[in-house]
Amino acid sequence: MIKKLLKENILKYKDFEEKENYTQKRYDYDLNRNELLKSCNYLFNEISKKIVDLNNANSIDINLNINKGNFVKKFLKKIIRKLIWWMLQPIVIQQKWYNELNLHTLGMLLDNQKNIYNLIETLSNQNKNVNDLYIDYRNEVKLYQNSVRDRIENLEESLILMKEKIKNTPQNNVLHNISLIEKKIDDYIESNSLDDIVDYTNFQNKFRGSYEEIKQRLNRYKEYFSKGDLVLDIGCGRGEMLDVLSDIGVKTIGIDKNEITIKQCRDNGFRVYNEDMFIYLKKIDDYLLDGITCIQVIEHISTKKLVDLIRLCKDKLNKGGILILETPNPRVLSTFSINFYVDPTHIRPVHPEFLKYILEENGFEIVKEDYPEYSWVKDGTMPKIEEGIIRNNEEINQRIDYLNNMLYGSTDYAIISRKI
Numbered sequence: 001m002i003k004k005l006l007k008e009n010i011l012k013y014k015d016f017e018e019k020e021n022y023t024q025k026r027y028d029y030d031l032n033r034n035e036l037l038k039s040c041n042y043l044f045n046e047i048s049k050k051i052v053d054l055n056n057a058n059s060i061d062i063n064l065n066i067n068k069g070n071f072v073k074k075f076l077k078k079i080i081r082k083l084i085w086w087m088l089q090p091i092v093i094q095q096k097w098y099n100e101l102n103l104h105t106l107g108m109l110l111d112n113q114k115n116i117y118n119l120i121e122t123l124s125n126q127n128k129n130v131n132d133l134y135i136d137y138r139n140e141v142k143l144y145q146n147s148v149r150d151r152i153e154n155l156e157e158s159l160i161l162m163k164e165k166i167k168n169t170p171q172n173n174v175l176h177n178i179s180l181i182e183k184k185i186d187d188y189i190e191s192n193s194l195d196d197i198v199d200y201t202n203f204q205n206k207f208r209g210s211y212e213e214i215k216q217r218l219n220r221y222k223e224y225f226s227k228g229d230l231v232l233d234i235g236c237g238r239g240e241m242l243d244v245l246s247d248i249g250v251k252t253i254g255i256d257k258n259e260i261t262i263k264q265c266r267d268n269g270f271r272v273y274n275e276d277m278f279i280y281l282k283k284i285d286d287y288l289l290d291g292i293t294c295i296q297v298i299e300h301i302s303t304k305k306l307v308d309l310i311r312l313c314k315d316k317l318n319k320g321g322i323l324i325l326e327t328p329n330p331r332v333l334s335t336f337s338i339n340f341y342v343d344p345t346h347i348r349p350v351h352p353e354f355l356k357y358i359l360e361e362n363g364f365e366i367v368k369e370d371y372p373e374y375s376w377v378k379d380g381t382m383p384k385i386e387e388g389i390i391r392n393n394e395e396i397n398q399r400i401d402y403l404n405n406m407l408y409g410s411t412d413y414a415i416i417s418r419k420i
Helices: 002-017 022-057 071-167 170-191 200-205 211-224 240-246 259-267 277-283 305-318 335-344 352-361 394-409
Strands: 229-233 251-256 272-274 290-293 317-329 364-370 412-418
Touching: 211 240, 211 290, 211 317, 211 412, 229 240, 240 251, 240 290, 251 259, 259 272, 277 305, 290 305, 305 317, 305 352, 317 335, 317 352, 352 364, 352 412
Parallel strands: 229 251, 229 290, 251 272, 290 317
Antiparallel strands: 317 412, 364 412
């Protein structure tokens, strides 16, 4: 019974600790504490009674109900009492030992009960201290939150005022005017193409190469497409890339702004539209194309439009679709002295490292960085030094290779990428 009461009260105490609402915890705790104190007092009294009972049990009175009489009766009574004591003595000793053991155990339980009572008092005091600390902490946090909120509001007001001041400064107005001028220059360049000045078809034939020559160069790109693919050629010109892809069963679409070359493509049976590349890409469905080729185009547009073009190409390609961008190579100095500035519509060259970067930043993986052999400058390369002529000829030949690559290397390059 005593163990059962102890167990029930300990379980009640644990249940009190696990309750979630803090205010309810405090109320339940006070109730349980009073119950525990009552139980402790009750147990203390019960144990004290048990100790008294055990002490009384240690003395055994063997009382035989034999009427007083003559000497014989007294003598028999004495003998019978001694016989009974001799028979009961082992049992009495065992009982006495058992009672002493119980007495010792109850004493230990009483000590433990006192310790539990003291522990409850200690926990009660600690809980009160924690409660006080929690209330103080909550008040401090609330004050800090209010202070931070006020500072944020003040900073936002200051930021708005600062923006207004910057917007109205003369320097900002100058920068805005410069931006407008730059935009007007870009618009003027685009609106006054080479077609308005010279016959661009004859210009390409003279400086870029014949139809058959260009088609032969573009044959290296057909390995990236399969029969039945739908491929858009941006700036298709005379249709060399359309011809290469059609030979392997690829379905093609071309867009260009030159009426003469568009007519030439249509006469050859190709599907070609007179469309601005940005307008056309925006109006077609997403994920429509398996591939996009853009040969010698990106050097004609600004950096911002190049990034916009790559993002549009990503939207229109299927997953795994191929994008091929070919352009003059700024790593080779001959590019500028021989080819680049012959065409006045070229705005700026695009460095291959920058082109790879913006492709990867916009959801493409690089398949190949291609430097075609046909565009190497064959004349003017420096010969290597024959072995044995000088002691360090190998080191000098390495430097000659570097200079040859920088001066007479591939004047064109292409980045072949795949949509991730």
